[in-house]
Amino acid sequence: MASEFVPRAAFPVLNNVSRSYFLGHHKAGLDKMKQMIQNVDLIIECRDYRVPLSSTNPMFEQSLAGRERLVVFTKRDLGKGNDGARVGGLLAEPIMKKWLEPSHVLFSDHKSPGTTKKIIEYTRKSARITDSLVGSRMLIVGMPNVGKSSLLNALRREGVGKGKAAITGGQPGITRKIGTTVKISEDPVIYLLDTPGVFIPYVPNLETMLKLALVGCVKDTVIPLTTLADYLLYRLNLHDPRIYAKYSPPTNDILELLTAMAKATGRLAKGGVPELEGTAMWLLGRYRAGEMGKFILDDVSKDAYENWKKAESEAEPSASALRREAKRERLRVSKAKYESKNSPSVE
Template structure:
């Protein structure tokens, strides 16, 4: 008689995980953003729909306060579960951010981009400036800021992509020049948007939060071992549905079993037919990021978790010192891995 599969109730705490990815260009970018705040009318802050609470960066709110703010949850298509659950979750997030408006976006969906452009037009219409409305898009690394800018420019003025994008964080390292996303020739005021480098949290107290951010690509894949990330992904897939990887293996809590099965089926084998576990783990992670191994949320979003996110526990002095040392170690590791 077959036994019933029981997914792990919790993922083991990994105290050895790095807790920072606050690099030099993050610090420099944030400093430059502050100097541009006086000439910025609106902040568009991007967060990842798959980690709506974890991808919040209080440092951006603290440093760039005092301006109208639109919160855009990007990559909605990669986190879409049942429609009813999405609506409930989205209403909670909108309530959390009130009175700041909140939008949920898939940059490939024209209607989502059109809503953001309509918001920009409304801001421009209420502005008394004759030089055009200026907006700045900010957020954590690799949450889709540049993709959003390209989509807004493409739909708003019919121009091609202007911002480089990539699967790894750090493609945008400097603040861009102003890019026009709405042209007054259509009867509107000019609206310009600045792309900025992603800024990571100086210290992540919770190891699980670091795993979520790494899994979504907010840190370079060289920072956390691919097999560790793949194991955490397996944990999350089992919570969502063990059938997500059924083409490769029956339900399991053993990541090595699953990676071995994937390697054999996809031909990721070393000399002698030995499974290439590390490259298979990277493939598994990248396939999930593109929506090929399920589309689900990593954060639990309810009234209690939103309250915790809104009132984070400040790190102690010893944690802050440790974070400083950790940031240097991570920065050196990233430099060694190619920046």
Template structure:
């Protein structure tokens, strides 16, 4: 046996005395047992007890209800719901009385394929018995194209050709902007008044060849479609041709011509799309082939008598006016999408939208963009929209152009307030009728006329000043 020195024996004995085997704590071992077994030092146990006495006890999570229990649960009470924000006060806010329009604003969107399409439409009129003119209900006067009125309204013998006017996007107009006292808000008209004025105006003797006026929405409106199909059948029975009726659908760009063709075909024959559609104008570039929307005569179906081989529709490209005399009308057409995005600067179009929303005291954009009050500043309006939607550049700066594009698209879908942009009165309709009867001017002709009128006004002012001096 090896010999151990006295000092080594003392060190080994003291080390063995201090090394006490400690139990390994398990999740099931209570804290008190760990403390008693010296698994946790006494000082640590005292700190743990003090911490537990101060910390709040966790609330037990409620059990997850089953689908049937979720269905039977009553709605939350008003006390548990968050309080709604206070109403926005427009009394201290003064909207702009007039929208300042730059002299450099484009005044036309008449392209080469518009002129070519109009020529082909004139050539195909010999086989057309009915014109289906499509207009946007939000701009019922501004989307009235006098060029189509002059070119397609009469037959070769000078007889007025039958027309049916269809106002699309009726559901994107406001349901009725009324004040608490029951009067229309400033700058607004109830849509029912607009419809009544339009129907009363397009009656003989002012208009002799309009068979009916139809107002359609973007959704499923089978009643209005049935009314339109009935009017088309009445015209087909009046013509009573063995080959059926050929209908030409015309209108401004992006007014909804191709969409209307597809809806008529789907509603009547339950067939798929026959015309390509899109959100931007210019999708249809040439005359389409005739598309059947009503079946021919059937001896077993008395409703088809007089239809011959059926009713066919010819889709056409949108045709813009060669020159827009009113600059604000150009802004309206750009806002609703009859002008391709980018022709008129998007920030300018968004500024005009802000101007019109403030006129009718619309709070939609204030609530949606988290703003505290209305504003007349388009940059503040677009910065709020950019922050809320993430339209930011590299570095975190707001992209006003992207925000303006987004705002315009949202308004076109009806998600940022709804507006009737035209004032539809009998006086305004008379002015539009007089304009439709005048020869259409090209851009150069209109500029020369404006230059001559401006020269005459300046000469009159100078003559007045000279007379006062004399």
């Protein structure tokens, strides 16, 4: 009789994983937001539903304080099953709302007009209170690739019946500077400003960095694809290893899973050798599309938010450590650009 599968209880600590993704346009964007704050009536802060804690950027609270804030948990459809998201048997959304009181909290699925309508109704209510003769101006902010531009387009479509105004994409960094105002409502008149995603200067917790990379807040060149796929396997096993049952029996070995997937999907090089990097990218893409399980990666419990903030603050490195990490990241990016520019072309 085969022994019962036991998933890994913890993911190994990896010292070679970058903990920084704070780029030049992130800082420039945040500085510009600070300058504009006096002319903004409402801040819409987006966080990814799958990582409601990890996609929190404390710099927004520090830099953009003094304005009404609406927190929108985006990509709700990717983090829940048909019966709603549950963590430890409890419904997650009432707990997430409680975390952020007195700020108002809404949940968004851009494919569902109902969730977009609720957000539009809230912005209109806020604008009527402001009662500006020139229209209300609002700012949409968030970490990279949490769905700000997609939400802006959905609000514009719902509010004024017009098409896409902001470019969207599957990788972070599509929006690199604050754009022009986009009208999302005629009565009352509301203008919304799209902004570049802003990462934090340093992520003290390794698992937080892996979660953000897994949901696409970090470019796939920052962390090795097989490492990220291994972290996904770790989380799939904790959730339900049957998710990948069509490719492999339960396993804690990412190379075993990627090899099985490569063979099943035809991702093979000359001689039938499995293309592990390509298969890892395919696996990550399936997860991000909601085709490899829908579940929340962060802890969702009554005290989770306060515990998370405390743990993050206690783990904050010194200013010198931040500078060293930022310098390493700049060098890594420069090296990657140089190698890409000078690599031989294939005719």
